Amino acid sequence: MPEYVYRAVTKNGLVVQNKVEDSSKQVLIKRLKHNDLLPIDIIQLRYAGKAKKTQKRNINDVEAILKNVDTTNLSKAREIKSLSTIEKINLALSASQKITNRDLVIFTQNFYLLKKANFNNIHALNTIIQSTENLSLKGILEDILAGVEAGENMYTTMEYYSNVFPYIYINMIKVGELSGSLTNSLAQAVKYLDDTSKITKKLKNILIPNIIQLVALLVLLFVGTIVAIPAIQSVFDQVGSTDQLPAITIWFSGVVDWLIAYWYLPLSVVLVAVAVVVFYIKTPKGKYNWHYFKYTAPIFGKLIYSLDFSRLMKAMLLNLENGMRIQEALEVSKNVVQNYVMLSIIETAMNNILIGQSWIEPFERSKLASPMMTEMLKIGMQTDLTEMMHKLLEYIEIDIDNIMDNIMKVLPQVVYSIVGVVLIFFVLVVLVPCIQVYMGNFLFSAAGL
Numbered sequence: 057m058p059e060y061v062y063r064a065v066t067k068n069g070l071v072v073q074n075k076v077e078d079s080s081k082q083v084l085i086k087r088l089k090h091n092d093l094l095p096i097d098i099i100q101l102r103y104a105g106k107a108k109k110t111q112k113r114n115i116n117d118v119e120a121i122l123k124n125v126d127t128t129n130l131s132k133a134r135e136i137k138s139l140s141t142i143e144k145i146n147l148a149l150s151a152s153q154k155i156t157n158r159d160l161v162i163f164t165q166n167f168y169l170l171k172k173a174n175f176n177n178i179h180a181l182n183t184i185i186q187s188t189e190n191l192s193l194k195g196i197l198e199d200i201l202a203g204v205e206a207g208e209n210m211y212t213t214m215e216y217y218s219n220v221f222p223y224i225y226i227n228m229i230k231v232g233e234l235s236g237s238l239t240n241s242l243a244q245a246v247k248y249l250d251d252t253s254k255i256t257k258k259l260k261n262i263l264i265p266n267i268i269q270l271v272a273l274l275v276l277l278f279v280g281t282i283v284a285i286p287a288i289q290s291v292f293d294q295v296g297s298t299d300q301l302p303a304i305t306i307w308f309s310g311v312v313d314w315l316i317a318y319w320y321l322p323l324s325v326v327l328v329a330v331a332v333v334v335f336y337i338k339t340p341k342g343k344y345n346w347h348y349f350k351y352t353a354p355i356f357g358k359l360i361y362s363l364d365f366s367r368l369m370k371a372m373l374l375n376l377e378n379g380m381r382i383q384e385a386l387e388v389s390k391n392v393v394q395n396y397v398m399l400s401i402i403e404t405a406m407n408n409i410l411i412g413q414s415w416i417e418p419f420e421r422s423k424l425a426s427p428m429m430t431e432m433l434k435i436g437m438q439t440d441l442t443e444m445m446h447k448l449l450e451y452i453e454i455d456i457d458n459i460m461d462n463i464m465k466v467l468p469q470v471v472y473s474i475v476g477v478v479l480i481f482f483v484l485v486v487l488v489p490c491i492q493v494y495m496g497n498f499l500f501s502a503a504g505l
Contacts, residue, residue: 059076059077060075060077060099061074061075062074062084062098062099065093081098082185084098155190155192155196157249157252157253159193160220160225163184163188163197166183167181168239168243168246170184171239177210177238181200184197193220209230209233210229211233214226224394225249227371227391228241228244228248229241229245230388231371231375234375235374237374237377237378241374244367262468266468267471269475273475274478277481277482280482281305281308281309281312282316284490285305285489288489302488305486308485347395348397351398356463359463361424361425362455363456364395365452366449367392368390368398369452370449371389372386373442373449376445383406397422401419401422414434416433429448429452432447
């Protein structure tokens with residue numbers, strides 16, 4: 057059985073601590089309450105790690121309970137069993153364990169399978185908690201379970217842990233709970249996490265090696281300009297050669313010398329520019345323009361819009377299949393996107409419904425959605441919208457795959473071009489003078505030949 061170290065408050069306000077074995081944390085909590093003990097801290101010792109401790113939403117932490125505890129007789133509670141050195145090390149290591157994307161994928165997959173097997177939320181969460189090894193995630197799931205047992209939806213507690221659960225993930229769960237299609241939403245969430253992981257891995261495989269090359273070239277360029285160029289010029293001067301360094305070398309060396317002498321000026325300009333941009337993006341208009349740029353940016357813009365539009369259509373389809381009207385489906389489904397441009401389009405679409413106009417027209421007028429997408433929705437409105445949305449989602453999936461293939465072809469070329477330009481500049485500025493010295497032609501001019 058797992059071992060636990062707990063602290064609890066007695067009826068008299070005494071804080072007691074002990075190490076016990078029990079089948080699960082939930083069973084231990086019930087047993088302590090049955091014995092008139094109010095648990096304030098329970099730590100499992102079986103595993104070596106636990107994430108950084110955070111304030112729980114539905115479970116009171118130690119500090120909150122101790123505010124109402126009579127601490128005058130705490131010395132009477134010293135009869136507890138002290139922790140061993142290994143247990144103290146385990147507790148110290150527990151503060152560094154993080155919740156990874158893999159942990160979320162495993163949790164979501166397990167929850168999806170249990171829901172598919174007709175488990176209710178409480179039973180499914182209890183089952184997953186008992187098999188979760190990451191103590192950070194385990195504590196969060198126990199907090200979610202406490203909220204569910206209190207009659208709350210899961211997403212309300214997940215929103216409290218926005219640093220663990222992605223915004224879109226939370227709202228997928230929200231759509232599923234509000235529409236009564238949590239199983240389908242979990243399937244979408246699993247796909248979202250898998251797709252995000254694959255896209256990130258592909259981009260890292262392309263960008264990281266080339267970024268390392270680019271940084272290495274820039275370091276060589278500046279170090280060569282600072283060290284090698286003055287040394288070469290010194291050789292020319294010592295032998296009395298009239299040969300001159302290439303003009304581009306002299307110019308860049310002057311730029312580097314200026315940057316070293318007045319480094320605070322360009323740094324100040326950069327910091328001010330970054331501050332201005334960040335401040336502008338935080339304004340409503342700035343955030344809207346920034347989000348619009350995301351949808352229209354070269355290389356990635358079309359992919360970002362297609363992913364958001366796909367999530368919106370999937371969420372709408374879940375709601376429509378559960379009997380919601382289009383306006384209600386749009387209202388609930390808009391939470392799966394965070395882009396202000398898409399949200400403004402959705403708001404316009406809902407307003408159009410109120411005045412008897414087409415809800416598809418704002419998507420068409422934005423010119424961000426392809427004509428195929430909007431035409432399929434129009435046909436769906438005249439025939440069977442849910443059936444047509446299934447076909448639309450199939451089309452979007454194929455379109456996203458094609459966009460990703462194009463990105464994988466174009467992105468390396470762009471990165472190679474940037475590295476190539478820096479490499480050519482490095483050759484002209486640093487290597488050409490080095491070749492001059494190696495060839496020894498400057499000796500002829502020094503001898504007056």
